[in-house]
Each structure stands twice: as C-alpha cells, then as structure tokens.
Amino acid sequence: MTRYNQKNRTNIRARRTGAFRLSVLALFSATVLAALLLRLAHMQLRDGGEYASQSEKNSFKNIPMPAVRAPIVDRNGVTMAYDAPGYSLVTLKRNGLWESRRVTFEEASEIEEKGAGAGSYVQANPMRTYPHGAVAAHVTGYVGEISPEELQRFRHKGYRAGDRVGKSGLERQYELKITGSKGQRKLRVDSKGRFLRDAEKEEAVGGEPFVCAIDMRLQKEAYEALIERGRPGAALVMKASTGEVLVMATNPSFDANLSTGGFSPEVWSSLHKDPSHPMMNRAVSVAAPLGSVFKLVTTAAALNEHILTPANTFTCRGAFHLGSHSFKCWKGGGHGTLGMVQAIAQSCNVYFFNAGRQAGVTNLHKYAKMLGLGSRTGIDVPGEAIGLIPDPVWKQTFRRLAWLEGETINMSIGQGYVQVSPVQALVLANVYATKGRLVTPRLYLDGKTKSARIDGLSPETIEIVRQGMRAAGKTGTAQDPPRPMSHAWFVGFAPYENPELVYAVFVENAGGGSAEALPVALRVLKLAEQLGYLGEPPPAPEPDTAISGRGDD
Known part of the structure; x- marks a missing residue:
C-alpha cells in the first residue's frame, strides 16, 4: 500500500510538472505571437506608405527618348542637317531591360493599327538627314552610335549606350551645342515587366539652330568646280577680317545620308578602302608641298631681315647652279633680269x-612659322594637320642627317620637306590681305573673331609682297x-585695295596651278561678286602676273 501511494504521488508530480511546462510554453508562444503582431502593426502604421510606394515604383519603367539634335543651317538659313521623323519598335524584356529596332513609317503605322504585341510599343526615333548629300559632308560631318570611349568622355553629361553623337565635322566639334535634351517615357508594366500602357511622357527637346558661316551657294559652286577638274582637291573662301569660312569644299566626298541609322558594313568598308579617301577633309587634313606660294615667305624673310631690298635684281637664264647641281626655273629660256616685285608677279624660281x-x-x-605655316590654324x-616646316634640327632629329645647302634652295620655292595644308595656305594669304594679321578661320558664325597682329613684320615688307600680288593671287605648282x-595651288584675296575675301585652292597631282587651281577660284569669285561679297569687281589679270596663267610655275 505504501508503495502504491508513493508511485501515485510521483505520477501526480509528473503531471503537474508537465502541465506547468505546457503553461510556460503556451505563455511564451503567446508572448512571441503578440510581439510579432505588434511589430506588424507598427510596420503597417509607420512604413506602410514606403512599401506601397516601392510597390508602385516596381510597376513602372522609365524609358529614355532620344534627344532631338539641333538643325545646322548656313549663314542664310539654308538647312544643312536636320532630324527627320523616324520610328523604332521597343520591346521590354523580363529582366527590366529593353531592345529597340528601327522600323519604317509604313511598318510603324501597321504595328500601331494591329497592335505591337505584349511588351512592345512604337517610339519616335529621329533620323539625321543631310539635304545636300556630299556637297557639305565634310562641313557638317555625320553622327553615329556612341562608342565606349566616347561614352566614357560624355557619361557625366547624361549620355548612355545607344545614344547618337557627332563623329566628324561640326557634328563632332560642337556636339554639346547641337545635341538636344532627352525625353522620357514612363510605362506601366505587369509583374513580369511587360508593357501595359503609357503612364507619362516627357517629350525630347531640340536645340536652337546651329548657324555656320558657310554660304551654300558658294559651297556648291566650289564643289562642282572641283569635280570638273577630275582630281582630288579642296577649296576654301574666308572673310578676310573676321575669319568666317564661306566655303570649305572637298573632292571626293561622300553622301552623309549613308550614315543615317549607321553605316552598313558594306558601305563602311567601301568608303575606307577607296584609294581616293572620300572621307578625308582635304581642306584641313592634307599636307603637301606648297610650291611657288612659299615664295611669299621667302620674300618676307629676305626683306624683313634686310638681306635684300626691292631694288636688288637677279638674272634668270633658266637655271640656278650650285656646285654640280642645277635647279631649273619653270621658264626654260629664263626671265632675264628681275627685281623683287617682278619676280613675285612672274614667279621666277631663279630669283x-x-x-x-x-x-x-x-x-x-x-618666317614660315611666323606667317602661320607648320602649325594648326585653330x-x-x-x-x-600640323604640316611641316623643316630646319636642320628637325632633319638631324628625325633623319639623322645634316642639312644640305641644296635643301635650302628647294625650300625657298616650297619644295623638299615642306608640307602645308590648304587652310594654312589660306591663313598665309590672309596675312597680306589684312596687312599683317593672323586671323583664325572659323565655321561657327556666332563664334569670336580671333585676330592678332604679327610682331616684327614691317608694313614695308607687307606692301612689297602685296605689289607682287597685284592681281590679288599667287599660283603654285x-x-x-x-x-x-x-600639285596645283592658287591663293589670293579680292578686291586688291580693300580685301573682303581670301581664298585657297588645292588640286592634287593635277598639273600647273594656273591651269588647274586658278579656274576653280575664278568661278567661285565670280559668283561671290554677283552675291555682293566683293565691294568692287576684281581687277582684270595683268600681263606677266601669276594670275595670268603664264607657264608652269
């Protein structure tokens, strides 16, 4: 009996202990549940708005709309480049990204009519258009998709992969001025990121027209005149006092419209393999021997350093002899005895x-460097191109050879190592048009005129050279x-007394300057006179001057 009672008491204690433990566990669970409920209530009250906002954001996608680039117009408002309407089919992906492909107006209309399908819509996508095709392609340049290097340079300006940027010409030089402001399209999407409907749209905004100094009437005339020569070349015309470039024509050229939507691989390969290099802007990027135009430098050096005077004469019998070497004049029978002004006018090599x-x-x-050669004009x-004006230091450094006296003879008429770009030749001629100023050529009409007087070049020196250019021109072969x-060259200014325009024409491997470059300049000047750019008609060419086309200078 005692044992039974003892066992019974043990069972009672066990049941009581178990009940107590269950009570503690229930109390603990109730406490935890209450805490969780309190926490959820707190979150609902305090953070509910934030989570609702986040959920709202997750149901939208912001898609940038391409910027509309400003039109490029000439000084008279003639359109040279503009954004024409274009269209793309945009498809949203499940990862939140999107892809875009161009479609025609007809395709866009059909898609809009039938529906673009789940997750897709049609978006306006401007297409850069160049109404004058090849005539001004090297002035305007062209646009293309931003490269990784360009993206790194422009990322801080809000550019992103897929954006358009200028690749050459004014489009590249003034990218930040020509590009417009991007728009944005806010889309409602489902839980899988598929397009449902438009929510908001902020239209892209184009910039104000970019006005360049070019006159398309003169540009077209120069381009056609170059084509008639049948050889690669370039022509430049500039306002003498301001540096405004009215003409920058290059032949051969390319149709800038081929770049719309990106050059096809076939077109790109064809342009770059073309041995005539149609994408090269010969007006600024080619450097070549200057020929007799360099005599304007030689005259300045000899006069300004008081080595010669205008009265000094030399006799030309058709050749100059240095040791066993003979350097020929273009006029085989010689010019006879000439003074300085006559020598410039008749382009006598021997002088x-x-x-x-x-x-x-x-x-x-x-003096070549002083007059703007061998340096970028800006x-x-x-x-x-920088070009090259050699000297003994240059030859020793790059050729490991000493300078020879015969090389000085060649250099005095722009041969040998001398390399000059057409735009540098333009600046050289303008020094004499402006009576001693270096003026920076510019294509941006509203840009600042940069002009500086050349220190150390005397008015007397300038006047003697101008007298030699009485017909306002100098040929070079x-x-x-x-x-x-x-190579054929012709540079000069007009009118003679009060120059308004300065010009330079370069035709590659074409023959004499008088026969090949001069006709291009005269054709453009004739139209310039008709358009009122010249204060008075240019003087008729005088006999025995460089402009008269005598001989192979």
Missing part, C-alpha cells in the same frame, strides 16, 4: 633660289615625287 640662299634656312623657317573642325604630276 627665289638666290633670295632663299641668302636668307638662309633659319630665316625661312622663322579652325573649329576636327582633324587638322609643287612637284610630288615619285608621282609624275605636280
């Missing part, structure tokens, strides 16, 4: 062989070994 030899290579180099278009045909 300038003597003048250059006496001036020396150091002075020739000094024209506001990409790809400008520059040999280009090993090619058999010479």
